[in-house]
Amino acid sequence: MANKNLAFKNTPAAPQALRIEKAAGKVSGELDKVIHERMRLGIISALAANEKVSFTDLKKLLDTSDGNISVHARKLEEAGYITLTKSFAGRMPLTEYAITKDGRKALGRYLDHMEALIKAMKGVG
Amino acid sequence: MPKLSPIRNDEFEENEPVNIGDRAIDNVRYIREMMERSAHFTAVPGYGGMLMGATAIVAAYVASQQVYLRDWLIVWLTEAFLAFAIGLLAMWQKSKIAGQSLFSAPARKFAFGFVPPLVCGIAITLGLWRYEHYEVMAPVWMMLYGSAVVTGGAFSAKVVPVMGWIFIVAGCIAFALPAVYGNYLMGASFGLLHIVFGAMIARRYGG
Numbered sequence: 001m002a003n004k005n006l007a008f009k010n011t012p013a014a015p016q017a018l019r020i021e022k023a024a025g026k027v028s029g030e031l032d033k034v035i036h037e038r039m040r041l042g043i044i045s046a047l048a049a050n051e052k053v054s055f056t057d058l059k060k061l062l063d064t065s066d067g068n069i070s071v072h073a074r075k076l077e078e079a080g081y082i083t084l085t086k087s088f089a090g091r092m093p094l095t096e097y098a099i100t101k102d103g104r105k106a107l108g109r110y111l112d113h114m115e116a117l118i119k120a121m122k123g124v125g
Numbered sequence: 126m127p128k129l130s131p132i133r134n135d136e137f138e139e140n141e142p143v144n145i146g147d148r149a150i151d152n153v154r155y156i157r158e159m160m161e162r163s164a165h166f167t168a169v170p171g172y173g174g175m176l177m178g179a180t181a182i183v184a185a186y187v188a189s190q191q192v193y194l195r196d197w198l199i200v201w202l203t204e205a206f207l208a209f210a211i212g213l214l215a216m217w218q219k220s221k222i223a224g225q226s227l228f229s230a231p232a233r234k235f236a237f238g239f240v241p242p243l244v245c246g247i248a249i250t251l252g253l254w255r256y257e258h259y260e261v262m263a264p265v266w267m268m269l270y271g272s273a274v275v276t277g278g279a280f281s282a283k284v285v286p287v288m289g290w291i292f293i294v295a296g297c298i299a300f301a302l303p304a305v306y307g308n309y310l311m312g313a314s315f316g317l318l319h320i321v322f323g324a325m326i327a328r329r330y331g332g
Binding site for chain 1: 145149153229
């Protein structure tokens with residue numbers, strides 16, 4: 001710990017680095033782990049831009065396997081960020097996902113956090 | 126060992142914050158990309174559009190040399206098929222690069238918006254041909270192609286519908302001018318507009 005503090009004081013970039021560390025620390029404390037994961041962030045982003053997105057379209061968009069999508073979608077569903085409806089298109093089962101109000105809020109918060117981080121970084125330059 | 130570790134720590138402290146900020150930018154970019162790719166048709170061809178424009182200029186020149194209106198029509202119909210084939214091939218190629226299927230939801234929306242005005246264009250052309258109203262064909266083509274680009278382009282990059290509207294305006298101007306200018310305006314719209322907007326799309330939207 002002592003070494004770390006010394007390093008901060010001796011390097012010219014120290015105060016700015018500290019500022020970002022602070023912002024990052026604040027953010028990671030509040031960071032929404034449910035949507036921070038890449039696949040889930042992709043799912044929630046796609047749903048935010050569309051009324052509904054089908055399972056097949058999500059799979060194509062994120063270029064991944066059936067299992068991967070369903071596992072991550074279930075996590076988001078459990079958090080109350082998305083809802084799923086199952087129906088039939090002819091004989092084919094059709095699963096569609098939609099974002100909930102909470103999900104939209106969570107994405108908004110996440111973007112705020114990212115914005116804070118980017119601002120903190122720009123403050124350095 | 127004890128000497129080495131502070132130096133490494135030092136480096137770590139300097140690099141780490143920047144990485145967090147960079148990662149934040151990367152995350153935001155990823156969100157944006159997913160939103161765009163899921164909602165917008167990204168395979169509108171830029172270079173393909175430029176090639177379509179080049180063939181249209183050649184077609185405009187060849188068509189202007191024709192004595193009979195029927196031959197004039199054949200030249201432009203050939204060009205239409207050629208351009209359609211180039212467009213399809215270019216979209217297929219670009220969709221592979223962009224990683225978006227030509228059967229994805231946004232691609233389907235684009236097609237459903239793009240095709241109806243084109244079908245009307247074919248039907249109206251047949252009608253005009255039957256009654257031998259060759260002189261109104263050029264304005265009608267420009268307007269209906271423009272409509273197709275506007276309606277299909279609603280699900281694509283913002284510059285696409287802008288090009289469609291310019292086509293519609295060109296069609297209106299062609300109606301106002303003497304029929305002889307129709308062929309020049311066809312060359313200017315299908316030729317130059319495709320080249321200019323194709324270049325913009327190629328530069329800004331990758332290909």
